[in-house]
Amino acid sequence: MQNLGHRQALPGSRRIRTGPRAQLACINCKERKLKCDNQVPSCVNCQRYNIACLVEDPATRRQQPRNYVETLEAKVAVLEDLLRRTRQGNTTPPVAATRTEDTASGHSPTVSTKDDDDDVVSELSSKVALLGMTADGEARHYLGPSSVFSFSHVIHASLRQPFPGNHLESLDDDQDDSAAAPSPCFLPDYELGISLSNAYFENIHPHYPFLHEPTFRRWEDALVRPSNTVGELDFDPVPLFFVNMVYAVxxxxxxxxxSLPQQLYVSAQFYIGDILSRNNLEAIQAILCYSMYSLRSSRGPSIWKLSGIALRQCIELGYHRNVNHSGPNTTPLRLEMRKRAFWVTFGIECYAATILGRPLGIHLQEVDAEFPLDIDDSNITETDILGEPRSPDSDSSTSMSTALHVIRLRHIWARLHASLYSDVNNMDNTTHDDRVPLFRAEIDAWIASTPPIPPRTGAALSILATQDWYDLSYSETIIMLYRGRLIHHPGGGGANDDIFLQCARAAESICLKNRRLYIAKPVNCTWGTLHVIFSAGLTYLHCLWTSAAVRHQTSLDEMNSTPTSCTMLLTVIADRFKSAASYRDVFEALCSRTKKMMVDGGGEQSGVQLSTMDPCDVAPGMFTQWMAEISDAGISNAVNSLLAGLVSDCVTYEEIGN
Known part of the structure; x- marks a missing residue:
């Protein structure tokens, strides 16, 4: 029986068994030209320098402890003993029994039939569901979507189809759905593991700091660094799950x-049942790990569903309330992590709900939780907070500075969404017009107070880790602020012209900046990325069609550059993800008609040959089909209104021209 919690070379490699080996000097003694006494588990020289005593396997050229095989055999013996005791009289608690048995079955996928695999998956889902229904010690009763019962179905889908394409919040890629699902794997070697965790903590953690890096590093060191003995963490599902998921992201x-991300993701699944049954901070952090994977992958569970489940569990545990409501024995580390978990969850849920035009999971009137401290992870311990938090006007930044700025933006988004888009029945035009300048002042103050980018050891691997993210988010927020005015107020005259011009420039910035970031580079696109690019392109075209002032101040060269950039991005995305084809097709058709309108007299400039931008021959019925496909994929009412209006304008213009 194999154990998911231990090292293995990259997937595909296999250890070659050899006969008895001659004693070898360790690598440290070879490099220092010292005489090695070949002691097990560590020679005297390595003990003196307090470093790992490693030898090179002559067959595989891998560096490993001298007693590597004996250590593995000891771990296997412990696992076999656990399994044997589990099968004797059900003396082991249900959670541990489930974990051990599922780990055993999950490590040998090639010897099970498809029906057997389905049974194992269904059994795991059912057990997690039952644990959730009785977790509070009460009789079974109705449980809403925040319960483990609901999330068990997400787990079930993830195990059966590890990366399901969800048309609502993620994209199907073009890989063969009938291909074999990835199999679980061991944790990578130490060097590769460190590179994976560094990538996560330098590029993802600054935005979503729901994990405590020093705690994670202790887990990582115990599980991945070459060790001499079997440690208790080797069988603890919490470290095993989080190390696998962080490595996967x-x-x-x-x-x-x-396939390493998928294999690590599948490996983490074997430990999720135990964690979710606890219904505590670690359960919320585990759900957020799934969210991080879905945010970075084109496949995975719905972000909106995951964040909604995590948010409801935060509310159930009281994390949306002031820390004065916490228990007397809560440690400083626990207090900070509960604040981080809530605000990260709130931010993700707010982002997904706003993009989809859905109600927020919780209104800010119900929240009085403090923001986390602007302090480095290393200064937060179980017993105390070391040092003082960063001041707002400091020229330096901490590991929390970026996240706090993101939280402030989502705070603005939530109030903007509730004030301008959710309360429409109780708001007249005067009230709306009074609120908009106040929000605009907040948004401008937000971008002006952007903290410095945290230092890193390597190049940025995600837009989240760059200044460009702030600029793009600012432009996106400007469009969100004025989108109601774009749709419900005709262009022309004073203030309206200025709003249309601002939105056109913000949309132009999004299209051009994304083109610079993504074209000729690996595109890691999610539904959110597609939505931002598509809605920015629609906003730009809408401003051209609706506002004479925008047409007057937009040259044909500028008009070519911005929609072309958006079209290129959508084309690149559609080449990789078939679900994005409708977005590309409808935008290309709208661009073609917009260019024709500008050349025919909608713009003030001339001198461009019409033959260079002939409108494509698209029947009006195709627009209806594309719009239906896009609507099925999930789109907010505001963006849907922009799209419907543009299609109507373009079709009417074509009919008049004909």
Whole structure:
């Protein structure tokens, strides 16, 4: 029986068994030209320098402890003993029994039939569901979507189809759905593992700091670094799950990682049942790990569903309330991590709900939780907070500075969404017009107070880790602020012209900046990325069709550059993800008609040959089909209104021209 919690070379390699070996000097003694006494588990020289005593396997050229095989045999013996005791009289608690048995079955996927695999998956889902229904010690009763019962179905789908394409919040790629699902794997070697965790903590953690890096590093060191003895963490599902998931997300950031992200993701599944049954901070962090994977991958569970489940569990545990409501024995580390978990969850749920035009999971009137401290992870311990938090006007940044700025933006988004888009029945035009300048002042103050980018050891692997993210988010927020005015107020005259011009420039910035970031580079696109690019392109075209002032101040060269950039991005995305084809097709058709309108007299400039931008021959019925496909994929009412209006304008213009 194999153990998911231990090292293995990259997937595909296999250890070659050899006969008895001659004693070899360790690598440290060879490099220092010292005489090695070949002691097990560590020679005297390595003990003196307090370093790992490693030898090179002559067959595989791998560096490993001298007693590597004996250590593995000891771990296997422990696992076999656990399994044997589990099968004797059900003396082991249900959670541990489930974990051990599922690990055993999950490590040998090639010897099971498809029906057997389905039975194992269904059994795991059912057990997690039952644990959730009785977790509070009460009789079974109705449980809403925040319960483990609901999330068990997400787990079930993930295990059966590890990376399901969800048309609502993620994209199907063009790989063969009938291909064999990835198999679980061991944790990578120490060097590769460190590169994966560094990628995560330098590129993802600054935005979503729901894990405590020093705690994770202790887990990583115990599980991945070459060790001499079997440690208790080797069988603890919490470290095993989080190390596997962090590595999986880190692998998504690195190029040429092959199937490693999927294999690590599948490996983490064997430990999720135990964690979710606890209904505590770790359960919320585990769900957020799934969200991180789905944010970076084109496949995976729905971000909106995951964040909604995590948010409801935060509310159930009271994380949306002031820390004064916490228990007397809560440690400083626990207090900070609960604040981080709530605000990260709130931010993700707010982002997904706003993009989809859905109600927020919780209104800010119900929240009085403090923001996390602007302090480095290393200064937060179980017993104390070391040092003082960063001041807002500091020229330096901490590991929390970026996340706090993101939280402030989502705070603005939530109030903007509730004030301008959710309360429409109780708001007249005057009230709306009074609120908009106040929000605009907040948005401008937000971008002006952007903290410095945290230092890193390598190049940025995600837009989240760059200044460009702030600029793009600012432009996206400007469009969100004025989108209601774009749709419900005709262009022309004073303030309206200025709003249309601002939105056109913000949309132009999004299209051009994304083109610079993504074209000729590996595109790691999610539904959110596609939505931002598509809605920015629609906003730009809408401003051209609706506002004479925008047409007057837009040259044909500028008009060519911005929609072309958006079209290129959508084409690149559609080449990789078939679900994006409708977005590309409808935008290309709208661009073609917009260019024709500008050349025919909608713009003030001339001198461009019409033959260079002939409108494509698209029947009006195709627009209806594309719009239906896009609507099925999930789109907010505001963006849907923009799209419907543009299609109507373009079709009417064509009919008049004909």
């Amino acid at each position: 880190g692998a998504l950031l690195l190029s040429n990682s092959g």
